[in-house]
Amino acid sequence: MKKERNFHTYRGYEIIRQENILLTPSMEDYLEMIYRTCKNNGYVRITSLAEQLNVQAPSATKTVQKLTEMGYLIYEKYGIIQLTKKGEEIGCFLLRRHQIVETFLKNIGVESELLKQTEMIEHHLTQDTIENINLLNTFFIEHPEILDKFLEYKQIEREKYDDMI
Numbered sequence: 001m002k003k004e005r006n007f008h009t010y011r012g013y014e015i016i017r018q019e020n021i022l023l024t025p026s027m028e029d030y031l032e033m034i035y036r037t038c039k040n041n042g043y044v045r046i047t048s049l050a051e052q053l054n055v056q057a058p059s060a061t062k063t064v065q066k067l068t069e070m071g072y073l074i075y076e077k078y079g080i081i082q083l084t085k086k087g088e089e090i091g092c093f094l095l096r097r098h099q100i101v102e103t104f105l106k107n108i109g110v111e112s113e114l115l116k117q118t119e120m121i122e123h124h125l126t127q128d129t130i131e132n133i134n135l136l137n138t139f140f141i142e143h144p145e146i147l148d149k150f151l152e153y154k155q156i157e158r159e160k161y162d163d164m165i
Helices: 010-020 025-041 046-053 057-069 085-107 114-122 127-142 144-164
Strands: 073-075 080-083
Touching: 025 046, 025 057, 025 080, 025 085, 046 057, 057 073, 080 085, 085 114, 085 127, 127 144
Parallel strands: none
Antiparallel strands: 073 080
16 A cells, blocks of 8 residues: 655644644753753753853743743742753753754864754754764764765865856
8 A cells, every 4th residue: 555645835844843742942942951051060040041042031931931831840930940850851862962963064064153053953853864864973983984085075066166156
């Protein structure tokens, strides 16, 4: 039996994705940053979190309260923010996903706005895609000569393009 494929617009896929998850990309960014900070300090404060994410403290408070309601954080007004077990698990996953995407972009030679590009991409990839990118990153570590060949190829193609302009 042939499997039917249903195509959607980008927005359609985004709506389907949102229906299947509870965390928005912004919430994921908060959890990732809280995880990064708590890994070193055990806790974080709203003012510090807001500074790290370049947002206003009231915005950070609102999101932290929502994440607390969802069971990811322990937070009392004007107190410290800590991760629950559930928050720690998702934070670890989010940091790993970020590192995988960032490593991939570095491997293919992305230099311009690396952090911005990583942030924009990471929220829109499936777990399967992340795992395949991770395999490719590992492959490049085990076979650096192949990555070198790609980078040489990329340079040659760029030079061809520059010559055409």
